Amino acid sequence: MELVHPLEPGGEESPLARARLHRQLTVEETAxxxxxxxxxxxxxxxxxxxxxxxxxxxxxxxxxxxxxxAIDNREAxxxxxxxxxxxxxxxxxxxxxxxxxxxxxALVLFFTLLxxxxxxxxxxxxxxxxxxxxxxxxxxxxxxxxDINYTRQIASRIGAFGYTIKKVGRADNFTYPQTAVYFPPKxxxxxxxxxxxxxxxxxxxxxxxxxxxxxxxxxxxxxPGE
Numbered sequence: 001m002e003l004v005h006p007l008e009p010g011g012e013e014s015p016l017a018r019a020r021l022h023r024q025l026t027v028e029e030t031a032x033x034x035x036x037x038x039x040x041x042x043x044x045x046x047x048x049x050x051x052x053x054x055x056x057x058x059x060x061x062x063x064x065x066x067x068x069x070a071i072d073n074r075e076a077x078x079x080x081x082x083x084x085x086x087x088x089x090x091x092x093x094x095x096x097x098x099x100x101x102x103x104x105x106a107l108v109l110f111f112t113l114l115x116x117x118x119x120x121x122x123x124x125x126x127x128x129x130x131x132x133x134x135x136x137x138x139x140x141x142x143x144x145x146x147d148i149n150y151t152r153q154i155a156s157r158i159g160a161f162g163y164t165i166k167k168v169g170r171a172d173n174f175t176y177p178q179t180a181v182y183f184p185p186k187x188x189x190x191x192x193x194x195x196x197x198x199x200x201x202x203x204x205x206x207x208x209x210x211x212x213x214x215x216x217x218x219x220x221x222x223x224p225g226e
Contacts, residue, residue: 015079017045019069034068036061048152050159050168066102076105131189134162137212139194141168144176144217151218154179154198158216161197171217178219187212 020030027045031038040061043051052058066076077084139158143151155168179200183191188202190212195202198216205215 014045014047016065019066019071019075019079020045023069025069030065030068034061034064036064041065046152047149047156050152050155050165052159055160055162062105063102066105071105072101073104074101076101079105131193132212134194135164137163137190137194137214138166139163140166140213140215142171142215142217143169144171144174144179145220146174147218147221150221154216154218157198158194161194163194166213176217176219178222180217180219182215182217184213187214190214 020027025033027038027041030036031041034041040052043049044058044062044065049055049058052061071079074084139155141151141155141158145151152168155165159165179198181191181195181198181200181202182205183202184205184207188204191202191214194214194216
């Protein structure tokens, strides 16, 4: 079996993949240690957490992954790009510290992938409307800028809000200037709610019947705030 090298946007290995490769483990060996499937390990390393049925499932899988690799607190902070304290003169790693390290990396990596700051906005009639729960709304996330990795990040954010990701794919072209939520007739309320959560705009779609189905066409990344 060959070692797999998942890459982050920009061509660098993902933090979890670096930890696995440092231990000279294959995806299959890591999956066996963590009690996960090889496919779930690849989802975590590629940042495709939206593929898990629920956000809690992705969080549990990340914790199992980190614990199986015995990632301690120092390594977890290093992988997450956080300041690492000076090495103490005497180290006595114990199972309790390993568990703490696993929880730290799980929380840091998971919430970095899934959550963004919600932009404040003026209240409107949509805030008080009775809307269906997010998990009833199917979402199609389409790559409108040519950056599939950023498109997957947006899909993961949407999944974290509880929506059902129906499809992640390519838009009709790669020239969309910004990310927006497109909605068919009578679906403005749910579209506004999702757009507010993502901090983007909404745009109407002509035609369409039946239950609401939203399309998020992802434009170029605007920076850390998006």
